[in-house]
Amino acid sequence: MSAVLEVTGLRKAYAGVHALDGVSFAVEAGSITGLIGPNGSGKSTAIDCISGFQRLDSGKVVLAGADITGRVAHHIARAGLMRTFQTVRVYERLSLSDNLAIAHQQFDAATWVDEFLRTRRYRKAVEASEARARRLVELIGLQRYYEAEVGILSYGQKKLVALAAALMPHPKVVVLDEPVAGVNPSRIREIEEALRQLNQAGETFLIVEHNVEFITNLCHQVVVLDQGLKLAEGTAAEIHSDSRVLEAYLGTTPEIAEAEMRTSA
Amino acid sequence: MTDLALELVSVTAGYGDNPIVREFSARLYAGTITTLIGGNGAGKSTLLRAIFGTNRHFSGQIVFKGETIEQLPPWERLKRGVGFVPQGRCNFPAMTVEENMKMGCYTLPAGRHVAAIERVANSFPMLRTKWRTDAGNLSGGEQQILEMAMVLLVEPTLLLLDEPSLGLSPKMQGDVFVTVQQVARTGVTVLVVEQNVRGALLISDRALVMEQGRLFMEGPAAEVRTDPRIRQAYLGGNIKQTAA
């Protein structure tokens, strides 16, 4: 296996506070990699920097051999990195089929001239997009909503739509930002199963998630962040038995006695 | 620990059409510190906002000092003694510490401003050293303490704290926890949501554990601290399934 996404020495500070203080990790092609850590550990900042939604201060991001460091979001997407968002983002007032088609259109060869002339190239592109959309909709089990406006779906269903949209153009890596946060427990299993199937079909995922059980069940490789630093890295089993990880989640016992002395002094 | 400070009766609250906290019932006792814990998205912040009144209330009752307050706007609840320090930076960054403190007195009659500021500034000596500094130029920990001070000016009897130690160094976290303890010693009831669960439980009397918007477990802080299910609340997905 080779790394499809390599992140080296990622740094980002807001007003002097380090959100990321030199984080490096790699995502192997064909793997599911988890990125976990407690609140404020820098996970979201990391994927925002990788996907071009925030400027990084320093570091290097390489996607399938191409340096994409500091490029704008739509360039990075076109280079083959698709992402979802923590608070679900879909086009509420467009149909499910349109939601998926838009995610694909930047990746086919048809131009607007082709479209106006309805050339063969345009028709083939639409066919390919449609076939892919049908397949993905079947996978997420929303066939009966194919022509319905996405706005009428539930929160969990919208998360599935966002996932399907990210997969539309056969990206090299799909970055999922909290795919199961706020989703019904019964549905979490469905999402887990869908991701596993997609992975077996060759898709590569980088998943940021709070739900450690979900990550443990699914991921081949897990990276743990804490306070902007990489705390641990390894297989799910290794991470689960690493005491430092639990420490990070539950917090270290602060030196309260010491602090008391400081404040009374 | 018998005096009731706040009673939540089957509270359902959230945003828009989306209830996040569902039928949540709990009691807080006067002068105690209670920690509210639970995984991300469990509805902790939503519950605090519901008690202060800055989100949508669907059903249930919030009883404070023998009065139901769930229909009151936030400023009325503040006048009755419910103080809330939201998550993240919640001060006026382009105003000095002094001006921020004066804003904290907003609901007090003008005659009491000077005495209130004097009283609170005495318990937070750090503030005096930065009196003319813009709040936006303070460190994260200093801003957190300023925010708590701003709410304490009106002498609330119930203080709701949302992630007071988030983004602070361990040393500053310690200072914030000690401050919370000091506040509780003056008789204020505290309900705190904390990412540093261990630190929070160390200073707390009781703990409420939330899962999927509902109350999952409650008990004395010391017991909850050693309960193995807490580990699962953070590292596992669905407590009910794994616990069964």
Place this chain on the structure above:
Amino acid sequence: MTVDAVYLLQLTLNGITLGLLYALIAVGLSLIFGVMEIINFAHGELLMLGAFAMAFALPVMGLLYWPAMAVAILATMLAGLAIYEVLLAPLKPDEFERSILITLGLSIIIIHAMQYIFTATPRLVDTQYGFEGIEIGSIRITWTRVIGAGAALVAFGGLYAVLRYTQFGRAMRAIAQNREAALMVGIRPRVVARNAVVLAAGLCGLAGAAISPIQLVTPYMGQFLIFKAFALVIIGGLGNIPGAIVAAVALGLVENWIGGFFEIVWQEAAVFVIMIAVVFLRPDGLFKRGGMRVG
């Protein structure tokens, strides 16, 4: 072209007085944007109402300047209160486009109702000072201009004091800086928004009253001033009060200098060119923005 120093000085003084009156309008817009994140399109019509109120109050008051001005300010404040309670109070902070369209409708109604009732004939407003003025050498400025500029300066001083030293004004800055924190300390957003609109209306009424003896009073006078005020709000930085004042005075100067030497069309175009240049070079406005700073 040789530049006559006296002529230049005259233009400069005229520019400053004009700029201060622009500033009164722009500051009001900035104040409302800071507190409510909306734009009041009908702000120019408040100015026009102020000018009309002055025009009607002066004869009744025996041409006495100050009482008539007080009447004009009071009248626009009442109009501002009515506008807030009926139209603006239901708006949420993110409804920027809706606020513009609603107040645009209001502006149409006010202009045409005034025109219907009072006709479009321009009115000349006379005061106790008539056309007397001060003369320094060959420079001449009418008292009405001097007093108008002076009243504007006093108003800015008063506004600064209110925003800086009173809970009433601090609450406006507080909401502009952090809405959630404002709720935390018990501020009632609607009350503060209403105060801001009434205060801004009062400033506009002052501007209208001060401008009425200088310019002809017509139902359309607000529209041509307001568009400059909009540009000034952009140049100064949305919601930035000192920025709007500095930009307004600078614009008054630039316009008068250009108008003194070039064709009038360049004078009108200047504000737009400056605005586009500012937007191009400094997308966030010329001055630092961020939560209605004063001083």
Place this chain on the structure above:
Amino acid sequence: MKLAAALVAALLFAALPLLTTSNYIMGVGVSALIFTVAAAALNLIYGYTGLLSFAQLGFWGIGGYATALTVVTFGGTFWWGLVWAALINAAVALVVGYPTLRTNRHAFVIVTLTFALLATLIARDWVDLTRGALGIPNLPPPVAFGYEFGTTGRFYWIAWGFSVAMLTFLYALCTSRIGRTLVAIKQNEPLVRAQGISPMPYKLASFALSAAITGAAGGVYSFHLGIIDPLFLDFYYMQTFLIIVIIGGAGSFWGVVVSGIALSALPEVLRFSADFRMIIYGLILVVAMFVMPSGVAGWLRERRLARLRKTLR
């Protein structure tokens, strides 16, 4: 269905000069057709792309003057005048749009508003070019292949052909992938960027196209009036376009077309004094923003969705 209805409506409109000899009715017809095109162009930038542009008034005026000046001052034909009107406006839209769209949508609204009022002032004050307040009277009727469109009845055909062509073009655009992308940008710009699409070219293109079409519409309308003066930039026109879009339903192609035809005819039927008519327009705008902010089309759509929700749940 809709297309068939549109075809029938277009043919009915084409038949108007055969049904009536009244210059007045045909004049109302010309206004209705031209205003509908201008409103549809505003719908492209506001309803689809989500950018509230007041600059349409400026484009309308520049288009009118550009066409008139091409014919009167520069000795070109009416048809070349329309081409210039479109090209100049597209260029102006790019110059104004590029810096402004980099900031935020608040700035866009205010800058376009300022632009519209500036255009009014220039029409009045740039006397060397526009002849100031007097305007340019007696615009000659357009001529094609020796046929002079000298009467209202004949000019009507130009207005009809122009609006059918423009509306067809806009319909094709709005229902294409480009139109769909504009809606996507309006709804969720970060998501659009995450899907590899750069929003800026789309926004600029829709602003420039909207400007070009509005400009050409202004050109046609100025020759319908036969005179152009600063009143051609009266805010009345902007208000009319806005009300058509808002009542019809921003973002709905057919909603705006239907309301364009209906609302341009309505004030003519009601025949109030100019001031009174404007007061009613203002009231309509205010009331619509409170009662029906998404227009008739939006209201119908909400009802349909509510039904759909019921059957799906």
